[in-house]
Amino acid sequence: MMDWLGMPVAASAHAGDVDRLMVLVHWLMLVLFVGWGGFLLYVLVRFRRSAQPVAMHKGMRGSWSTWIEGGILTAEVILLAFFSIPTWSARVDAFPSEQQSTVVRVVAEQYAWNVHYPGPDGLFGRTDLALLGPSNPLGLDRSDPAGRDDITTINQMHFPVDRPVIVHLSSKDMIHSFALPQMRVKQDAIPGLAQPVWFTPTTTGQWEIACSQLCGLGHYRMRGFYTVESTAEYEAWLAEEAAFLLEQ
Amino acid sequence: MTAIPYTTDVRPDTGVTNPKLGMWLFLASEVMLFGSLLSAYVLLRSGALTWPDQSAVLSVPLATVNTVILIASSVTMLRAWTALTAGNMRQYRVRMGVTLVLGAVFLAIKTFEYSDKFAHGLGPATDNFLGLYFVLTGVHVLHLAGGMLVNAFLLGPGARMWRSDPRRFTQRVEVAAIYWHFVDAVWLVLFVVLYLL
């Protein structure tokens, strides 16, 4: 009963929690809508003028509407307290340790995702606004020892499966929004703010990164790609990128 | 056309006249306007890495003088109104005139402060503190100037109403005074926030 909403494949560890709540809410909505709709139809037929020439001045008696309102409030409180808040808290309060995760920087700009892997040393090189250039959109300082082995790509991300990923998100210019629909991840990339976001991919596949916040005329084409693959394949990709870096 | 009720008479069950209620409502929205600008100030200042020493950038003595001037003008404005309630038009003219002059002195000092900043190469684009300083005091100055226009009207052509409808005229002055006190109060807040804190 999970997929009647037609959401994209759920491919991360927390996607199930998000989808469960999504389904529950939609069931609640459906029940309420069918209930109200049924009532509305019944009343319209039963109390049409020809069936009820004279209206009842007093109208409906009883307090069951209060009960329904109380019921809705209870349902909402349950959804909030037992589903939404815990899932949210797990996303923003319980970050995994960087040692046990794949750590990436993503710097959004009109209209591309600049991706920055720390390379074998696990350290991100220094970046500087003054170094920005067409071939160095991140402004990465290659003379910094930590930056020598860093791997950078544009619009391409790779993650090993079943290992947490931490993305340090930021933006150079406008507000963008970094969405990985299959991971149930979406986070605004706001200039001036560091926005970390994490998830654990659980299914391999190739999907797309979508910019979800209007960021200018090219917003519609601010599309990237991400691949979730086995650790071996991921290592191979890293090695390939590192070799490519050496050639230059 | 029938006259609109409660323009000069107090409605018994609400206890106000229409213009007075209108003015209070207007001031409620003004509170929200200045409140929004001030909350922008709070948010920007608390998020800033560096913030200049405000009292070093701005001239506290000049602002103190201006504060005294505005408070004095609030007093004269109030006394202008009490003169009317006592039926003394001549006294009203003097006191309203003083109120206007005090407002003008405030504006003159403010103009000097602004031009002094510009002369030292400081403008709204220098940093966010100066930006906020110019916006907040600028919006306040516009309010003050608007109030002076109304006061000038009530001193000049508007005063003719004293002969035709003294009660209504007195109430107009009262409503204008409420506004004037508000503008004064806003300045006090700005003085504390921009110069002293």
Add this chain to the structure above:
Amino acid sequence: MRFFKYLVSTDHKVIGLLYAGTSLCFLLIGFALVLVMRWQLAYPGEPVPLVGGLFGVANAPGGIVLPEFYNQLGAMHGTIMVFLGVVPLAVGAFGNYLVPLQVGAHDMAFPRLNLGSYWFYLAGGLVMLASFFVTGGAANNGWTSYAPLSDLAPGHGQTLWLVGMGLIIVSSLLGAINVITTIVQLRAPGLTWFRLPFFVWAQFITSFLLLLAFPALQAAAILQGMDRLVGTSFFLPSGLAVSGQALNVAGGGSALLWQHLFWFLAHPEVYVLILPALGIVAEVIANNTRKPLWGYRSMVYSVFVLGFLSFIVWAHHMFLTGMGTTISAFFQATTMIISIPSVIILSALMLSLYGGSIRFTTPMLFALGFLPMFGIGGLTGLPLGLATTDVPLHDTTYVVGHFHYLVAPGTLFALFAGIYYWFPLATGRMMNDLLGRVHFVGSLVCMNLIFMPMFVQGLAGVNRRLWDGGEQYAHAQSVLSLNVTMSMAAFGLAFFQLFFMVNLFMSLRGGRVVGANPWQATTLEWSTESSVRAYRDPYVYSLPGAAADFVPQDQPAEPS
């Protein structure tokens, strides 16, 4: 010459009608803009038929809508619909025309201010329209104008947007002061607070929202204007680089400051869009069921609670800007709580039908259509108000579907109901019933065909504000063809609005002439007395033992 006289009249009825005429024009313009967008969404990159040549090479070379132009259309559709269409119609027109009448006053408390508020509105609207013709065209940063995008947008479109908004805000503030003062001060003798029609209550709270929320946007507009014109950095953080160039500004600003100020206005604004609609629907339902509203008092209390709570939910639009658990929990909780008074009002309106003797007149059809449509809009707000489910849905077409169910088949239907219902009050003539019914059925079907598929697309992850409707994205492919369905339905909707327009103009001249109280209503706007006094509650219908099935509020008690 006579027309000119109307433009300077201080009579609330004339001003109300001016507002009505102007805002209906703006609704039409806003709708026309979105039809162009819908064409582009269904057939991306194909020249717009018929009118494509009119937009100029800068916007649509060869009739093909450019992305820049698409964004202008989107931003201006939202702005025009909200600020120049629906609010002026709901508050400016209906409020102006009916509030004084329903409280038994001769005019608004400040007639000249009232005229001033119309002029500010018109000026704001004209500035907005003019902005299409400056270099770079109109504002194209969404109706939300998020900074830094709007701060740094080239051209003058965004600046004119700020000026236009400034004028509209002044207009709304003047209008709000007037409506509140009129209700507080000019209530007819005997018209105590709990004898006010629900419509008046709705206008009362709406005006408070306008009065207290709009200044936040005014402040924001001043700050953004400074950023754009004087070079301040209120919304520009340090270290920005645009198109690979470091930006030469002082920096130190905050991009989120704009969002806070904007949504502090804009959430109450959505209640400004729906409260008057609820008020209209309540009037029409009471009249067409021939019975009092069920739970009138609880409705009034709910409106108060709604108005108050609407000031503390704004950040539910900002869940994805990096919010911690506590703050997100607070805004989720307020959002869930605010749904309760809405549910109470909607339930009361539904329960009011029970026991009625329902007349399916044209206004009643629109009012009845409003109920389930508004319900869908409200219900789909739940997953958006829970931060966890907002993650996949935020900024997708699901959101667009959600708020349109509230404002299009929701508020617009209520406004149509109001127009059909009060047309005889303004003109002494009825609108044509058959045309009205066709208008209703056609609109109901088309509205659902336009907005229902948006939920399907949104759940599939299709983002909003995409020039090509999501064509490039793999996850959009399975639901892409719905774009054509929605666009066809939008053109169908346009077709059915012709029935309304023809009806409106024909009935002005040729509608059936009716007496003073054709709906046999109870509230004071139908009274023909020159000075009225209220003797009873607003909706005394079908009182057992009474001579007629309605007892007007101003009918003196029978001497017994």
